[in-house]
Amino acid sequence: MEKIKVGVLGASGYTGADLMRLALRHPAIELTVLTANSHAGKPVKDVFKHFSHVTLPDLIAIDEADWKNVDAVFCGLPHGTTQAITKQIFQTHPNVKIIDMSADFRLRDPVAYKEWYGLDHVATEIQPEAVYGLTELYRDEIVNARLIACPGCYPTAVLLSLVPLAREGLVDATDLVIDAKSGVSGAGRGLKENTLFCEAGEGLAPYAVGKHRHMAEIEQEIGRAAGLDGLRVNFTPHLIPMSRGELTTSYVRMKNGASAADLKEVLASTYAEDPFVTLLEGEALPQTQMVRGSNYVAMNVIPDRIAGRAIVISTLDNLVKGSAGQALQNFNLAYGLDETLGLEQLPLFP
Known part of the structure; x- marks a missing residue:
């Protein structure tokens, strides 16, 4: 299989590390450029000990990256930095595909981006071509995209479970209560007081x-x-004292005479052909242990004891389907590869 040359920006973060982990066993990928400004000049194995068994290019600063040597770039940078770099790459190498794991192109409206992130959008001219990279819901658009804006981890879990229901008019979209919990890796690898072991361990915090x-x-x-x-x-x-994993519980009010069984039927038909979305049988409850380390999503719909309401639960691994795995799934689509390529690993248990 002909190799596609890939760069990873922000390779020293958790999402960058998981992207490299998956890419190393992807038969069509050759990792050629790995950037990490704070660790520039270091071998990857000095930053991540679990890569001691493999050969990778050394980490370099972004300014040293040679875009002539890449076909696709995965961006794992903080928000506010990806826009300018994407603009620069497209100006000099317009055929490079960008799979962005940051927040910089997720919001369709640049005004909304400034409202939520406090920064002016500096690449508004390319924002319109960004495809929201929620694979199962935007597959057709992703296939032909040059710029793919991968969703956040929480939105992936929430939207996969609720968008089909809202689209079919089975739930009242104005009355959604979503309770979400994530492992500590969702806060990133930077030093923060609330993610220190003594602060996050043995506790639960909104x-x-x-x-x-x-x-x-x-x-x-x-x-x-x-x-x-x-x-x-x-x-x-909420922050949960575990490394990875995410679970969302959504409380919905049903419309148009729908029942919890109707909601479940819509989800079942929506994802019947999707390889990574599992609708659990009966009233089995999704648990993070069902998906850890994998690209799978497990979900279910449970009737509420309050008439006219239901509880929709969804779980995924925030670093895989919630980030790097979904990015790789989108990469496969954009290059005409089997959607599951490099993502076949089953969940880790225990």
Whole structure:
């Protein structure tokens, strides 16, 4: 199989590390450029000990990257930095594909981007061509995309479970209450007091209550599916003392006489042909142990004891399907490869 030359920007972060882990066993990928400004000049194995068994290019600063030596770039940089780099790459090497794992191109409206991220969007001319990279819902657009904006981890879990229901008019999109929990890796690899072992261990803590930036994506995409402008949802994230994993519990009010069984039937038909989405049987409950280390999503719909309401639960690995795995899934589509290539690993247990 002919190799596609790939660069990873932000290779020293958790998402960059998981992207490299998956790419190393992808038969069509050759990793040629790995950037990490704070670790420039170091071998990857000095930054991540679990790569001691493999040969990789040394980490370099972004300014040293040679874009002539890449066909596709995965961006794992913080928000506010990817826009300018993407613009630069497209100006000099327009045939390079960008699979962005940051937030810089997820929001369709640059005004909304400034509202949520506090920065002016510096690449508004290329924003319109960005395809929202929620694979199962935008597969046809991803196939021909040059710029793919991969969703955040929380939106991936929430939107896969709720967008089909909103699109079919089975739930009231204006009455959504979403409780979300994520492993500590979701906060990134940077030093933060609230993610220190003594701060995060043996406890459970809400954060960014009423103002988490992923709310913007959730409202954007559910509003689009339901045909509603200016949608607002109730979303509260929590930090769980585990390395990876994510679980969202959404409380919904049903419409048009729908039952929980109807909701489940729509999800089943929507994802019947999708390799990574599993709708559990009966009232089996999704658990993070079902998906750890994999690109799988497990979900189910449970009737609420309150008439007219249901509980929709979804779980995924925040670093795989919630980030690097979905990025690789989109890469496969963009290059006409089997969607599951390099992503066949089953969940890790225990």
